[in-house]
Amino acid sequence: MTTRTEMIEARRPPDMRRGAVGWLRANLFNGPLNSVVSVITMVLLAMMLWPMAKWALIDADWLGSTREACTGEGACWVFISARFETIIYGFYPDPERWRVDIVLAMLTLLVAWLAIPRLPAKRWVGAFALVGFPIVAYVLLIGGHFGLEVVPTREWGGLMLTLTVATVGIVGSLPIGVVLALGRRSQMPLVRSLCVVFIEFWRGVPLITVLFMASVMLPLFVPTEVEFDKLLRALIGIMFFWSAYMAEVVRGGLQAIPSGQEEAAKALGLGYWRRMGLIVLPQALKLVIPGIVNTFIALFKDTSLVLIIGLFDLLAIIRAGLTDSNWLGFATEGYVFAALMFWVFCFSMSRYSQYIERRLHTGH
Amino acid sequence: MTANNSASASSADTPMIEVEGLNKWYGDFHVLRDIDLTVARGERIVVCGPSGSGKSTLIRCFNHLESHQQGRITVDGVTMTQDIKRIEQIRRNVGMVFQHFNLFPHLSVLDNCCISQTWVQKKPRAEAEKTAREFLERVQIADQAHKYPGQLSGGQQQRVAIARALCMRPEVMLFDEPTSALDPEMIKEVLDVMVELAQDGMTMLCVTHEMGFAKTVADRVIFMDQGQVIEQAPPQTFFNHPESERTKLFLSQILGH
Numbered sequence: 001m002t003t004r005t006e007m008i009e010a011r012r013p014p015d016m017r018r019g020a021v022g023w024l025r026a027n028l029f030n031g032p033l034n035s036v037v038s039v040i041t042m043v044l045l046a047m048m049l050w051p052m053a054k055w056a057l058i059d060a061d062w063l064g065s066t067r068e069a070c071t072g073e074g075a076c077w078v079f080i081s082a083r084f085e086t087i088i089y090g091f092y093p094d095p096e097r098w099r100v101d102i103v104l105a106m107l108t109l110l111v112a113w114l115a116i117p118r119l120p121a122k123r124w125v126g127a128f129a130l131v132g133f134p135i136v137a138y139v140l141l142i143g144g145h146f147g148l149e150v151v152p153t154r155e156w157g158g159l160m161l162t163l164t165v166a167t168v169g170i171v172g173s174l175p176i177g178v179v180l181a182l183g184r185r186s187q188m189p190l191v192r193s194l195c196v197v198f199i200e201f202w203r204g205v206p207l208i209t210v211l212f213m214a215s216v217m218l219p220l221f222v223p224t225e226v227e228f229d230k231l232l233r234a235l236i237g238i239m240f241f242w243s244a245y246m247a248e249v250v251r252g253g254l255q256a257i258p259s260g261q262e263e264a265a266k267a268l269g270l271g272y273w274r275r276m277g278l279i280v281l282p283q284a285l286k287l288v289i290p291g292i293v294n295t296f297i298a299l300f301k302d303t304s305l306v307l308i309i310g311l312f313d314l315l316a317i318i319r320a321g322l323t324d325s326n327w328l329g330f331a332t333e334g335y336v337f338a339a340l341m342f343w344v345f346c347f348s349m350s351r352y353s354q355y356i357e358r359r360l361h362t363g364h
Numbered sequence: 365m366t367a368n369n370s371a372s373a374s375s376a377d378t379p380m381i382e383v384e385g386l387n388k389w390y391g392d393f394h395v396l397r398d399i400d401l402t403v404a405r406g407e408r409i410v411v412c413g414p415s416g417s418g419k420s421t422l423i424r425c426f427n428h429l430e431s432h433q434q435g436r437i438t439v440d441g442v443t444m445t446q447d448i449k450r451i452e453q454i455r456r457n458v459g460m461v462f463q464h465f466n467l468f469p470h471l472s473v474l475d476n477c478c479i480s481q482t483w484v485q486k487k488p489r490a491e492a493e494k495t496a497r498e499f500l501e502r503v504q505i506a507d508q509a510h511k512y513p514g515q516l517s518g519g520q521q522q523r524v525a526i527a528r529a530l531c532m533r534p535e536v537m538l539f540d541e542p543t544s545a546l547d548p549e550m551i552k553e554v555l556d557v558m559v560e561l562a563q564d565g566m567t568m569l570c571v572t573h574e575m576g577f578a579k580t581v582a583d584r585v586i587f588m589d590q591g592q593v594i595e596q597a598p599p600q601t602f603f604n605h606p607e608s609e610r611t612k613l614f615l616s617q618i619l620g621h
């Protein structure tokens with residue numbers, strides 16, 4: 001038996017950084033089998049990526065404005081740049097496009113402001129984003145007030161239409177979904193059944209059907225004097241459809257919160273809405289951030305389904321360009337570009353959600 | 365000393381809690397049977413009994429975390445009904461500490477203590493923080509005010525939970541096995557806080573198996589079994605001359621080893 005007479009002083013942890021070579025050795029080349037697998041994988045990757053890079057970047061044509069600029073070896077991005085404006089604005093009349101610019105700039109600014117934690121006055125900016133901005137955007141995009149020329153929504157298109165549908169869908173479906181999720185857990189049987197019926201109805205039909213119903217069937221039920229804009233109908237359909245999904249995601253989060261949380265809040269005298277708003281929802285929503293963003297991403301990509309009711313979103317407008325007789329044969333460029341645009345937005349959402357999850361972690 | 369804005373006829377001689385003919389069922393299971401109980405102001409009561417005897421259920425009826433089917437509960441002169449306004453009025457007067465702390469993990473220790481002050485009592489933030497710090501000081505944890513519950517030990521969390529309940533300046537405190545989820549070395553730090561609270565004259569109802577605590581601070585020990593109050597007596601009598609056979613058996617089981 002031994003007895004320690006002096007206590008051991010705390011020491012600094014050993015330096016475990018290894019540098020690039022050390023990392024390679026430890027992760028890719030530790031042992032013969034691992035090394036062989038690593039080499040084969042890298043060769044395969046290179047064999048696949050090289051032709052792609054050659055086509056998309058090295059042999060590609062970037063400059064020019066007509067078909068003659070395409071030399072035919074690699075991708076011809078002139079196809080995209082020549083119709084870039086249409087891809088962004090759709091058929092929005094040329095002299096009015098500054099209105100779209102303002103709205104897009106405001107949207108970018110607001111999203112950035114709300115997304116970057118360091119910037120102050122989140123509450124006011126958030127309130128403006130939810131109340132002021134939609135009004136401004138509506139007035140600017142539709143027109144008809146303050147001497148602005150009316151631009152009917154059938155002239156909208158391209159990225160601006162995609163962003164309109166996605167933004168309205170995202171901003172609308174989350175709060176509706178939260179309310180539905182709370183309603184589905186309500187003690188009041190009537191509220192609960194209403195929410196269950198609503199959720200199960202919208203979840204049970206394909207989005208395409210919803211869009212068809214919105215554009216074809218709704219006019220049959222609604223008196224013809226009430227002229228309902230086609231885009232507006234699609235927006236409502238999309239919002240309800242995704243809010244049903246959102247409700248189930250949020251409900252999953254609500255169920256994961258231990259009942260002790262609500263009991264403690266009750267014992268402190270907090271009423272139902274405060275318990276939900278201050279205690280349960282903040283924890284539940286944080287828990288289901290991955291699910292919420294997953295739904296947002298699915299929503300964003302599925303905006304392209306509006307093309308089946310004759311709205312020209314980003315994808316549809318690129319497809320329309322493929323049939324231009326001056327530009328036949330550039331389908332690959334078109335689809336690759338469309339895919340890239342969608343990917344950039346969806347990937348940003350995904351990364352941002354991971355960042356927020358890390359930020360909200362409070363060690364439990 | 366306490367801000368008591370209830371319209372009730374609360375005065376020094378009405379009992380703090382009055383229970384008459386309380387009966388409660390979970391489905392067909394008769395969990396509380398004909399309970400009559402009066403808790404005087406400033407009285408310290410320890411409730412004990414075997415597992416499943418209905419101790420938690422009983423004290424959870426006092427702030428309507430559980431609803432009862434028969435009988436009358438009056439807290440600080442306000443009789444419990446299904447009316448949510450009344451229930452919330454009672455809850456403002458009753459602090460509760462849970463076995464598993466139930467701190468809000470997404471809020472800092474300070475915010476845990478401020479939340480009911482700002483949203484229920486509508487105090488300005490500065491005032492709420494002042495009160496919160498005062499009580500965190502009393503449970504000796506003021507230096508952790510900006511940490512999150514997940515960063516504290518069990519004993520520290522339970523002390524925060526006590527401070528959180530005290531911030532509402534309740535007339536009565538309910539404890540539901542506050543130390544039974546804690547490691548032995550942390551039990552003492554929580555019990556010390558509770559003893560101090562008892563010495564300050566707080567009306568307390570504690571479900572606990574800490575018999576040392578019962579002996580030092582309790583005015584009365586209540587023994588429950590199968591949903592009924594079997595025996596109640598001052599600690600001396602209760603521990604030294606228990607009357608019922610069940611009590612004797614229970615005491616031999618928990619003190620025996």
Ligand SMILES: Nc1ncnc2c1ncn2[C@@H]1O[C@H](COP(=O)(O)OP(=O)(O)OP(=O)(O)O)[C@@H](O)[C@H]1O
Pocket residue numbers: 390393395413414415416417418419420421422
């Ligand atoms: N929500 C519920 N539904 C049905 N039965 C319940 C419910 N909650 C508790 N019970 C039952 O009621 C009885 C009393 O439970 P209670 O939690 O009050 O016991 P307790 O005396 O606090 O026990 P412990 O010392 O284990 O905490 C138990 O038999 C339990 O199984």
Ligand SMILES: [Mg+2]
Pocket residue numbers: 419420421540541
């Ligand atoms: Mg219990």
